[in-house]
Amino acid sequence: MTFLKRGLLASVFLLLLFSPVLAEExxxxxxxxxxxxxxxxxxELGREARDPYINTDQGDLLLFLFALAGTAGGFIIGYYWHKVFVAGKKDLEPRD
Incomplete structure (x- = not known):
């Protein structure tokens, strides 16, 4: 590689490295x-903002709630999987 290519490659690398810092400022x-x-x-209507009943901004509470909802959804899908996709297939005639 020539000196010019190395310099261009280094400048592009430095630009990409420091671009998030510059963009944040x-x-x-x-x-x-x-x-x-x-x-x-x-x-205007006289209702001021208040803190929510369940503040999900503290710690990993929001992550825990998403994991709990995903687990519940997974159990429901797993429970009904056989009824929806497997049980009725025996009665159908095979396609040619």
Missing amino acids: EAPKWPGVDETVVGKYAK
Whole structure:
């Protein structure tokens, strides 16, 4: 490789390496719909924001709830799998 190719490759590597850092500094904070639209109308109607009953922002509670829902869904699908996909197949005639 020539010196020019090595320099170009090194500069592309450094640009890719530091681009997330540069992008994070320049990116402005965009508030969500809840904060801008819903919060605005709630304040106009006299309803202030309050903490949720179950705060899923603490620790791994949200991850635990998703895992629990996936486990429950897996058991339900596993229980009905035989009824839906296997039990009725014996009565059908094979296709040619």
